[in-house]
Amino acid sequence: MPKLSDTMTEGVVAEWHKKVGDSVESGELLAEIETDKATMEFESFQDGVLLHIGVEVGQSAPVDSILCILGEKGEDVSALLASDDAAPAAEEKKEEAPAPAPAAPSPAPAPAPAPVAPAATAPVAAMPAPSSNGRIKASPLAKRLASEKGIDLSMVAGTGDGGRIVKRDIETFTPSARPAAASAPAFGQESYTDVAVSQMRKTIARRLAESKFTAPHFYLTVSIDMDEAIAARKAINAQDDVKVSFNDLVIKAAAVALRKHPAVNAAWMEDRIRYNDHVHVGVAVAVEDGLLVPVVRFADGKALTTINAEVKEFAGKARDKKLQPSDWEGNTFTISNLGMFGIEEFTAIINPPDSCILAVGGISQVPVVKDGQIVPGNVMKVTLSCDHRVVDGASGAAFLQTFKNLLENPVRMLT
Template identity: 35%
Template sequence: MPDFKVFPLPDTAEGLVDAEILAWHVKPGDEVAVNQIIVEIETAKAAVELPCPWAGVVTELHARAGETVNVGSPIVTIDVDPGGKAAPETAAPETATTAAPAAAEQNGQNAMLVGYGPKTTTAKRRPRKASVAAPAAAAQAPQAAPEPPALVVPDTPAALLETRGLVPLAKPPVRKLAKDLGIDLRTLTGSGDNGVITREDVERAAAPAPELSTVEPAARERRVPVKGVRKMTARAMVESAFTAPHVTEFLTVDVTPMMELRARLKEHPTLRDVKVTPLTFAAKAVCLAAKRTPDVNATWDGEEIVYKDYVHLGIAAATPRGLVVPKVRDADRMSLRELAEAIDTLTVTARDGKTPPADMLGGTITITNVGVFGVDTGTPIINPGESAILALGAIRDMPWVVDGQIVPRKACQLSLSFDHRVVDGQQGSRFLADVGAILADPAMAITY
């Protein structure tokens, strides 16, 4: 007889609570093979393709594209024995959601995707919405009798005069003007001495009201739910900004020698086919300078500071889904060519939304290249779990004093934000100066 198995949304080993269904690659009636990609989901980190753990026939999709599903909830049912005899209509299909999830929750785990490691933390589920029974009960409850309306006390001179049986104060020419314009003086508040209504008051009252747009503001607005990468980025930035005491320092550097070296490397046989950018030089400079100032590559962990003898360099990348920061693992062990290749691959993968979740974790220090947008500098926010982030500004032609003469040079602004719990001002300043010295004179790299 048919053997129905339900595939729940797995935790892809990054502590997920939910994910959005981006696109289905199968439909009911399709035959599937083991490890065939059946659905693409967007987690809080990136887009992930899920393979099917069984071979069989798709019988039901439990979530539509664009729908957000909690981890452990069923997303697809597979008949792994489609050639068997059909079960009676009254028989309910056996699903993995009746026994497996329950057992998993008892063990403090969630359902896992085949090929991913076990989860060591328990996912938090969203709070349930408030019951609708309470409003209904409130509607049936007797309502108190309305209070009598409060006494309205006139607070304008004209109204006060009217309550005393008097007429508003205005000169005869003003009264005639008001009559000609059809303005009731009792509705006006005089701006003259002792509340006297002036010609300007009447003319202002007679002026046509400014035309308002006939289109409601809501019709010209667009609301987009905050989820996926954008939601994760917002949460992380708020956590960082209000947890780590940020300090930002700035440095303007003459990078003319770096740009000249870059031009020469384009013609070098070993680097001719590689895209060496200013970001590549900045990455190399950060890795070298971190050796002299290891505090910027450390992590605050409660009562301890964790110093790391490796550099997992984060590269902030703007993507259609939002800002992501994939990591170049062991960047400090790479040559200039290897760094250039790794950064190029990393940014292309990030823009395509294909960065593996594991590549988003475990960074030690980050670079954000705001110069690609023509921006000179900024005050970047430190990524949670790190202690420093360097912003690389646009490279521009600027007047510079060289040997007492003002000459045009290629200049760039750097800004470094660091966690003042870990990095003191002297350490942050030395690190930023070291990075600037390497960019200003790449030959400095051989002294490290």
């Protein structure tokens, strides 16, 4: 199993493009591997015949474990598999050994709950592939396909190992195959659904927990008059074949401000602080399983139209899980924009290794005071989360002041 991203610890096989016995050439597409961030194509690095598949579609395996074996036709790989399986098999026996222990005393208390058992276990019996703790066993790919097709996994009979639901079960499922007992819960009846944590969600949880609990966050919020930015965007979009969003203006303004405030364009490196001479802005993109942060490189020197095109391309690739490591690595600053969802103001958790992240709210029409008179205005609030190990309050405030001035006078960042 190859390590296809810097944070990958295990991978899930989404698809095999070869079967056992097929000839494989170097550079030929062998499989698609789902990592914590994307589904990536894995090409063979040698010629040979596919002799063994170690990880079936929908199954996961840790990095560096056997994904498959290529060799000469007819070559015996049993000795290789036996030596590789010896250690994990012994470990599995150790893990499974304690299981019978708690089961031993269970016959004694069994008579007490006996009268309730038929009613309690009847719904569970209808579920096709429950594990020992009552959860439905299904591969991540099967879960994603079921979600896309609106299929209830509890209605699907699994044909994988141990009754695990795999891709083919979702593809061949028809509503007529639903068990009669699988009806919607009655009013007042408690129910819940457990969904296995995806590789992406595991990584998000680990990295952001590390960030929140190790980096001392503090927050700075500022309100920005967006009247001029609105006018500038309208004028730009009036041109043929030219479209930019408010998010593009935010990215550009942040990039130009970072160039003037290198203290914010920095990272904590434990024994040193790294001040980046380049400006790479990460843009948070929401996907089904969580969040990805593709990077607009050298954003301070790019035109708004170029930024717009790159962000659109990244968003499409993120949704299709086609981002490559080069797309999401190297950020020096991150922007998270929830304004399009009607969020007025929020705080974000710093995205390592950055020292700051900018949370952008929506533009609200509110009364404002101009020249001593109350008039309609368009205001956007942004909050800068700062790592106090790197950025002091005055440094963060100075950056926000420049950022605010750029959006309130957009011609300054367009010249």
